Amino acid sequence: MTSEAGTLPAARHPASPPRRRPGWAWLALPLAGLVAAPLLAVLATAVRPAGEVWHHILTTTLPEMLANTAVLGLLVGLLAATAGVVSAWLVTACRFPGRNALEVALLLPMAMPAYVCGYAYTWLLDVAGPVQTALRDVTGLRWGQYWFPEIRSLPGAALMLGMVLYPYVYLLCRAAFQQQSVALLEASRTLGHSLPRCFLRLALPLARPAIAGGVALALMETLADFGTVQHFAVRTFTTGLYEAWFGLGDRGAASQLAACLMGLVALLLLLEQLSRGGRRFHPTTGRQPPLHPVPLRGWKAALAALACALPVALGFLVPAGTLLALMLQVGDPLEPARFLPFARNSLVLAGLAATVAVLIAAFLAWAARLDPRPSLRAANRLAGLGYAIPGSVIAVGTLVPLGLFDNALDGWMRARFGISTGLLLSGSIAALVFAYLVRFLAIALSSVESGLARLKPSLFAAARVLGARPAAAIRRVELPLLRGSLLTAFLLVFVDTMKELPATLIVRPFDFDTLAVRVHSLAADERLAEASTAALLIVLAGLFPVLALTRAMRRG
Numbered sequence: 001m002t003s004e005a006g007t008l009p010a011a012r013h014p015a016s017p018p019r020r021r022p023g024w025a026w027l028a029l030p031l032a033g034l035v036a037a038p039l040l041a042v043l044a045t046a047v048r049p050a051g052e053v054w055h056h057i058l059t060t061t062l063p064e065m066l067a068n069t070a071v072l073g074l075l076v077g078l079l080a081a082t083a084g085v086v087s088a089w090l091v092t093a094c095r096f097p098g099r100n101a102l103e104v105a106l107l108l109p110m111a112m113p114a115y116v117c118g119y120a121y122t123w124l125l126d127v128a129g130p131v132q133t134a135l136r137d138v139t140g141l142r143w144g145q146y147w148f149p150e151i152r153s154l155p156g157a158a159l160m161l162g163m164v165l166y167p168y169v170y171l172l173c174r175a176a177f178q179q180q181s182v183a184l185l186e187a188s189r190t191l192g193h194s195l196p197r198c199f200l201r202l203a204l205p206l207a208r209p210a211i212a213g214g215v216a217l218a219l220m221e222t223l224a225d226f227g228t229v230q231h232f233a234v235r236t237f238t239t240g241l242y243e244a245w246f247g248l249g250d251r252g253a254a255s256q257l258a259a260c261l262m263g264l265v266a267l268l269l270l271l272e273q274l275s276r277g278g279r280r281f282h283p284t285t286g287r288q289p290p291l292h293p294v295p296l297r298g299w300k301a302a303l304a305a306l307a308c309a310l311p312v313a314l315g316f317l318v319p320a321g322t323l324l325a326l327m328l329q330v331g332d333p334l335e336p337a338r339f340l341p342f343a344r345n346s347l348v349l350a351g352l353a354a355t356v357a358v359l360i361a362a363f364l365a366w367a368a369r370l371d372p373r374p375s376l377r378a379a380n381r382l383a384g385l386g387y388a389i390p391g392s393v394i395a396v397g398t399l400v401p402l403g404l405f406d407n408a409l410d411g412w413m414r415a416r417f418g419i420s421t422g423l424l425l426s427g428s429i430a431a432l433v434f435a436y437l438v439r440f441l442a443i444a445l446s447s448v449e450s451g452l453a454r455l456k457p458s459l460f461a462a463a464r465v466l467g468a469r470p471a472a473a474i475r476r477v478e479l480p481l482l483r484g485s486l487l488t489a490f491l492l493v494f495v496d497t498m499k500e501l502p503a504t505l506i507v508r509p510f511d512f513d514t515l516a517v518r519v520h521s522l523a524a525d526e527r528l529a530e531a532s533t534a535a536l537l538i539v540l541a542g543l544f545p546v547l548a549l550t551r552a553m554r555r556g
Contacts, residue, residue: 028367031360032379038397038438039262039389045252045400046259053250057257061240069236069264072158072229073219079162080218083311084169085204085211090308092177095293096301102308104550107171109164109315111542113499115227116519116535118160120319122231123326123528125151157232161222163315168221169214176210219268223261224390226502227520237261238502241392245506251400258393265389320539326532332518333530343537346514349429350497350541353436354444357493358486360437361444369452380449384442391439391503398435398507402426427509435503440496444489451485491545498541 090096091103109117125131127143136142150156204211226238237257245254296304332339364383368376386394402425410421425431501516508517515534522531 026371028364028376029379032364032383035360035383035438035441036385037401038394038435039385040397041401042255042258042262042393042397045255048252051250051252053244053248053253054256057240057244057253061235065235065237065240068154068229068234069223072154072161072234072236073222075155075158076161076165076222077215077219079158080166080169081211081215083162083166084214085173085207087166087308087311088170088173088177090304092174093293094296094304096296096304098305098309099293102305102312105312105316106308107167107546107550108312108317108543110167110549111495111539111546112164112316112319113227113501113516113535113538113542114161114164114221114225115231115501115523116323116538117164117315117319118157118228118231119519119523119528119531119535120322121151121156121160122523124318124322125149152232154232154234157228157234159314160228160232161225162218163311165218165221166311166315168217169211172210172214173207176207216268220265220387223265223268224392224502226390226392226505227516227523231523237264238390238392241396242502242506245396251396251403254396255400258396261390261393320536323532323536323539326529327536330529330532332522332533339533342513342515342518342534345512346498346516346538349432349436349514350494352429352433353440353497354490354493356433357437357441357444358448358489361441361448361489362486364445365448365452368449380445384445386438387440387442389439391435391500392506394435394438395503395506398431398438398503399426402431427507429509429512432504432507432509435507436493436497436500439500439503440493443492443496447485447489447492448482451482488545488548491548495542495545498538 087102087106091099091106123129125148132143132148135146135148139146223236224238225236226242229236230239230242237260241254241257241261244250244257364380368380403423406421406423406426409424413419413421498514499516501520504514504516505520508514513521515538518534519531519538522528522534
């Protein structure tokens, strides 16, 4: 700026005041430590001297459990990766009849718990099931005179788990394929490479992080599974842990098995990180043109539609149709007055767990956003470790410290006042909700953090400039904009709580059954047809977040 007097000096703005950290943000540290306490309790109990039960497990069943767990994880990883990657590439890069419907339907198996899928297939394919009965009627053969694959086996359990867990790989790979550089794919096609060759040589290597992430999620869910492997008589770490806790009555041995399982999860995550070797897989530019699907015709279109429809049929349509037919024919024999409490208990527990998880996740996420110290971010990561740990491990970690507290309080009350307090926290609804919180807080925290990442910091800064305190700025500006993420977090935790079985079986109060426990109890007595009603209700509850997710995918 110039004038007759010459050049005027530039105007100086006053230095911005230092950013004030909210006084309540430090509460995130003890809160995250409380959530992580069960995992630390398992490790603390596991370092104690081993007893006779642990030596017996170590010399007899531990090698079998380790081998079965490794083979089961390998088979599930291969099935989930194959189904998820192939279907994601086909619906992204190709156009064929039914593509739009299959794009949504491929997510439906997420609503089907693996143990429910296993119960349906067991009834369908067992010796007395309709498939083998029809085969004997048509051929005139008797049982033992023909070969039929055994569904209650390790490969059968792997098939059940793989067909309901592949959507993890499908979701991540579909997003990765959509974000890949279209210029690279078009250059490869220009050089004469076919679409399958482009997929194998270019798209697949670039999607390696997404594939590894999806397979890691599927493997962690496999390690956490109890209902499927127990029903299929496959001895794994989760079934061994349950037997050590309830069958042998040794909490120390159960904690040591839980520590071994935690070590397997940590090793799995470490190997996935080391396998990348520091390589980067993202495109060099952020401006990407849309990918134009290649039209398929004739047998190629039919083969692509079949490849995408097969996982949907195996993972959702067949088990859901079987459950519906069983419910209409047999159903649960209990009267509504006796059956409805199972649904009420499941809904109350899921609602409480989801509400508490969303509140704590929102508190932790906003604390780290307003006070970005490394300690708070590390606390959030520590609080989110529970999702990588099986529910049976978390159940053991929850009951061990609560049992010590109850026993110490009971001993003190007896010595001072001559009265017994009994078990106040162990085996209570509060303990069960806390176990759910430890298990599923990571889901709510991830959803809230991703929602906050999409909000511009200038909105919060503008509210602060106008005189609003941090809490008021959050309540009046950011919270209304984050309602979608909070609702998504609530729905995801709600549905996962409805499906959770190992933690419910171990921590639940006496005579307090949920739909998941009802299904497991009937299936354990081979009353699979009667278990269909409760199983179908669990599946229906899982459809709501899946439909919300498909709607979000359609909106981009």
